[in-house]
Amino acid sequence: MKEITQKMRDTARELLSSGQVALVLGWEKGYPWYKSAPTFIDKVEDVERLVFDEFCHNNLSKYLLDLAAVDGKVALFVKGCDSRGVNRLIQDNQVKREQLYIIGIPCPGLKDPDDAAGKNWGDEINGAVKCQDCRFPNPVVYDLLLGEKVPAVERGRETRELIERLEKMKPDERYEFWAGQFNRCIRCYACRNICPACNCRECVFDRAVPEWLGKANNLVENQFMQLTRAIHVAGRCIECGECERACPVNIPLMALNRKIINDIEELFGEEPAGLDPEKKTPLGRFELDDPEKFM
Amino acid sequence: MSVGLNAEKQGTGQKAWEPKILVFACNWCTYAGADLAGLSRLQYPPNIRILRVPCSGRVNPQFVIRAFQKGLDGVLVAGCHPGDCHYSTGNYFTRRRYLLTKRLLEYMGIDPQRFQVRWISGSEGPKFQQVVTQLVEEIKAMGPNRKMRDPE
Ligand code: SF4
Ligand code: SF4
Ligand code: SF4
Numbered sequence: 001m002k003e004i005t006q007k008m009r010d011t012a013r014e015l016l017s018s019g020q021v022a023l024v025l026g027w028e029k030g031y032p033w034y035k036s037a038p039t040f041i042d043k044v045e046d047v048e049r050l051v052f053d054e055f056c057h058n059n060l061s062k063y064l065l066d067l068a069a070v071d072g073k074v075a076l077f078v079k080g081c082d083s084r085g086v087n088r089l090i091q092d093n094q095v096k097r098e099q100l101y102i103i104g105i106p107c108p109g110l111k112d113p114d115d116a117a118g119k120n121w122g123d124e125i126n127g128a129v130k131c132q133d134c135r136f137p138n139p140v141v142y143d144l145l146l147g148e149k150v151p152a153v154e155r156g157r158e159t160r161e162l163i164e165r166l167e168k169m170k171p172d173e174r175y176e177f178w179a180g181q182f183n184r185c186i187r188c189y190a191c192r193n194i195c196p197a198c199n200c201r202e203c204v205f206d207r208a209v210p211e212w213l214g215k216a217n218n219l220v221e222n223q224f225m226q227l228t229r230a231i232h233v234a235g236r237c238i239e240c241g242e243c244e245r246a247c248p249v250n251i252p253l254m255a256l257n258r259k260i261i262n263d264i265e266e267l268f269g270e271e272p273a274g275l276d277p278e279k280k281t282p283l284g285r286f287e288l289d290d291p292e293k294f295m
Numbered sequence: 296m297s298v299g300l301n302a303e304k305q306g307t308g309q310k311a312w313e314p315k316i317l318v319f320a321c322n323w324c325t326y327a328g329a330d331l332a333g334l335s336r337l338q339y340p341p342n343i344r345i346l347r348v349p350c351s352g353r354v355n356p357q358f359v360i361r362a363f364q365k366g367l368d369g370v371l372v373a374g375c376h377p378g379d380c381h382y383s384t385g386n387y388f389t390r391r392r393y394l395l396t397k398r399l400l401e402y403m404g405i406d407p408q409r410f411q412v413r414w415i416s417g418s419e420g421p422k423f424q425q426v427v428t429q430l431v432e433e434i435k436a437m438g439p440n441r442k443m444r445d446p447e
Contacts, residue, residue, distance in 0.1 A: 166402065175404025175442050204357075212357060223443050224360055227403065231356045234395060256402075263398050268391065283395070286387035288377070291394065 004052040004105060007146045008077060011103055012047040015075050021101050022072030025063055027056040034116035034125075038063065052077070054111040057128065059240045061085030061196045064095045073099055079107040081130075083139035084238035084274025085196035091277045092236075094199050104139030106150045107131075113245075130241025130254065132156035140275055162255045163262070182222040184249045191243035191253055192229060197236040197273070204228065226256070234260045235282035238274035267291055314368040314434040316343045318427070319358065320415075321351045321386075324375035327417030337424040340431040343371075350374065351412075352385030356396045359410060363443045369409045369434040371426070376414040386414075405442055408433045 008026060015021045023042050028049040030037035036055040040063075041047055059082045067074055078086060083104060089095045109131040116125045133156065138149045166174055189205065192198045205213050205225060213228070214221045237257045244253040264270050268290060270282040279285075320326040326347050332339065348354055351374025362370045372393060380386040393412045400410050411430060415423050434440075 171401065171404045171406050173404075174402065178403050212361075218446075220364055220443060220445050223403075224357075224364060227360050227399070228357055230399060231396060234399075259402055260395065260399060263395055267394050283388070283391055286384070286391050288387070290387070290390055292377075292390065293394065 001053050001108075004146055005050065008050045008052055008103070008105075009047045011144065011146070012041060012050055012075065013044055015101060016042070016044045016047065020073065021075040023067065023070055023074045024050075025060045025074065025076035026050040027052065027058065027060075027077070029053075030055075032117075033121055034111070034113045034119075052105060054108070054125075055113055055116070057110055057113070057130075057242070057245055059085050059194070059196055059242050061089055062194060062242075064089055064100070065199055068095075073101050075101040075103060077103050077105055078139050078142065079105055080134065080136040080138050080140070081107075081238060081240035083141050084136065084272075085240060087141055087274040087277040088196050088236060088238055089199060091274075091279070091281070092199055097277070100143075102139070102142045102144075104142030104145040106139070106145070106147050107134070107137040108150060109134065109137065109153070109155060127155050128241070128245070129156075129158050130239075130245060132158055133160060135239070135272065136275075141277075159252070159254045159258050162252060163259050166255065166259075179219060179223075181251045182226050183219050185217075185222045185226065185251060186249060187217050187222065187225065188248060190246040190248065191251075194242045194246045195233065196238065196240070196242075197233040198229070230256045230260060233257065235264055235270065235284075236273050237261060239272070312439055314342050314431060314439070315366065316369040316371065316427075316430060316434060317362045317367045318343050318345045318371045318373060319348050319351065319354045320345050321374035321381075322347055322349050323381040324379060324417050325351075325373040325413075325415040325423065328415045328419045328423040331417065331420030332423045335420050337420055339424045339427045342431045342434075343427055350380065350382055350385035351389040352380075352382070352392075354389070356392065359396070359400075360443065363405070363409075363440060364445055366440075366444055366447075368437075368440040369411070369430060371411050371413065371430055373413045373415045373423075373426070376416055379416060403443075406437060408437060409440055 012024045026039055027036040028039035029051050034055050036053055038058045038060055039049055060076045061082050090097050110128040111125045112128045133154050135152055137152050213225055241254055264282050268282050351372055354372050359370050374386045401407050413426050
């Protein structure tokens with residue numbers, strides 16, 4: 001990873017000093033040691049701040065939404081999942097491919113920052129849940145690739161096992177499970193804010209008129225919010241797992257997102273989101289011979 | 296439709312629980328089918344409220360969630376058969392959307408009977424009668440919905 005970090009700095013230096021890009025999005029070392037925060041570099045002398053390590057969780061593509069006003073191209077580093085986020089935003093017409101210089105990093109899989117808390121640098125740390133069964137560790141779109149492509153490896157099945165367990169339950173038990181989860185939601189909207197599939201300029205949750213979502217923080221409103229979010233990202237979620245990581249109360253949101261992805265693949269045979277920016281999303285298109293199980 | 300009013304009238308005196316069921320009916324097919332059922336004097340239980348929508352594709356999944364939130368015991372989304380949509384393709388989107396939403400609601404713990412989707416054309420008065428009758432019977436057997444419902 002030291003090598004990747006060095007290449008990142010060299011690339012950023014070259015892009016900025018030649019004037020090819022106006023801004024570079026990357027990660028820098030944060031505090032404590034198991035956090036690597038997003039950083040925005042527009043001066044050559046700052047490129048030494050850039051790092052890549054096992055705590056570069058943030059999907060930087062989301063920040064592209066805020067950068068419409070930047071004069072010139074923007075360069076950003078992407079892991080496999082992040083690159084699908086870029087495609088998502090292009091697909092939604094939120095950014096233009098020509099405005100971007102995408103630097104891909106084949107991703108070795110990240111570590112779990114919660115497990116690292118209280119430990120020291122060099123200790124054994126669990127892998128991040130979101131990386132356990134990552135299907136696309138290599139960026140699917142890039143202008144430059146730093147390093148060799150890596151194979152997709154299954155490191156665990158936590159989310160899949162939870163889904164399988166839930167699917168076997170009776171409806172009442174499943175309801176209890178999710179009610180228990182959504183009861184804890186504090187409606188901070190971190191899951192929405194961090195998500196590259198959530199990119200509406202004005203979110204239905206923020207609107208007072210019409211008031212679709214009440215402001216009361218109770219189970220029913222939370223359920224309304226959670227289902228709305230889940231359906232909204234259906235067919236558009238790129239499985240970056242950022243929503244679940246950002247959730248301060250650890251609601252297993254990926255057991256919701258992934259279940260919908262499974263269903264879409266099973267029902268419509270659609271490919272995962274964020275691979276092809278030209279293609280319409282699964283719920284934005286149809287086939288004449290789609291299944292018709294219950295009608 | 297007058298079915299909504301009948302429900303209250305027929306509750307004569309005794310306060311037994313009766314299910315409330317919301318039917319989203321597409322203007323061009325299912326609503327006409329319901330009208331035909333009425334004109335043909337086909338009897339069905341008075342537990343449904345019909346909400347006319349321009350197309351089944353107009354029904355946002357949020358409408359369904361909101362219906363349960365506000366105390367409905369069952370929801371039916373009904374529209375034209377594939378190929379018959381007044382707007383050509385609306386119901387194809389409905390089909391994908393609700394195949395998925397139905398699975399999602401069930402994954403959340405909603406009982407499958409409580410949310411249903413059907414194609415009912417303008418000439419299918421008897422089908423409307425049969426679908427609604429069966430839906431009401433199923434939901435009567437299950438009792439009131441307590442899930443995703445506002446506290447009373
Ligand atoms: S989900 Fe995949 S690409 Fe994304 S950080 Fe984890 S291993 Fe890397
Ligand atoms: S819903 Fe979660 S996993 Fe899916 S794209 Fe949004 S943040 Fe990533
Ligand atoms: S991040 Fe977690 S607590 Fe915050 S709104 Fe989302 S689910 Fe609720």
